[in-house]
Amino acid sequence: MKIGIYGSSFDPVTNVHLWTASTIAHRKRLDKVIFLPSSSRRLDKSPHAADEHRVAMIKLAIADNPKFELDCYELNVLAGMQYTYYTMEYFKQRYPADDLYFIMGADLLVDIGAGKWSHGEELVSKNKFIVMARNGIDMLAAIAKSPLLRNHDDGDRFQLVDKGLAMEISSTYIREEFARGGEPRYLLPDSCYRYIAEHGLYRS
């Protein structure tokens, strides 16, 4: 099986997360996309909604797509920050016969290339990545500029995908719209929109 692992805080999950996941699955012929919410104990980013709420919204959002799955591995790890390097080691043990890819936007490729991620060298040398274009980022140049990325670019490691549309809906924007009394209804699944209202999430 070909499996993509899509990590994010999903705070909340948005229609762009779903659209990018399905576009990548289609373009790269993935059998499965695993939605991997990051822990609220993450050191670099504190989610606004509790783990249980972010998980509940992902479940609602992916319910009708048989290719989409949720994996709460990072939420259940007790250590402070669960780095992607360790997460990928876990998934390789769990799916030893499958072809695994970490799915991410080009902004994260730049960060990894700049040495900002933990265990960057091992992460890159031992894994494969599907990288989605983002406005203003030249992915080929980002690889060429970074010795870490360039030295492991064997043609298979970084699968670059131009989604064809620079659609940007950020979780931050949705949270801010809720907080200022705006109307972000069609930027996320209706079920999640209702869940946020019912539980009073993201109010200022």
Ligand SMILES: Nc1ncnc2c1ncn2[C@@H]1O[C@H](COP(=O)(O)OP(=O)(O)OP(=O)(O)O)[C@@H](O)[C@H]1O
């Ligand atoms: N429009 C997009 N195009 C390509 N990649 C994207 C896009 N939006 C998010 N990503 C990628 O999806 C992953 C998760 O992104 P994340 O959820 O942090 O973005 P976000 O919705 O903008 O959230 P936040 O506003 O909380 O930072 C990252 O790898 C990011 O690069």
Ligand SMILES: O=C(O)c1ccc[n+]([C@@H]2O[C@H](COP(=O)([O-])O)[C@@H](O)[C@H]2O)c1
């Ligand atoms: O391992 C790291 O050092 C690392 C640093 C920053 C981000 N990540 C992972 O990248 C994914 C997307 O992160 P973000 O910041 O866009 O929510 C998520 O799965 C994070 O755990 C991982």
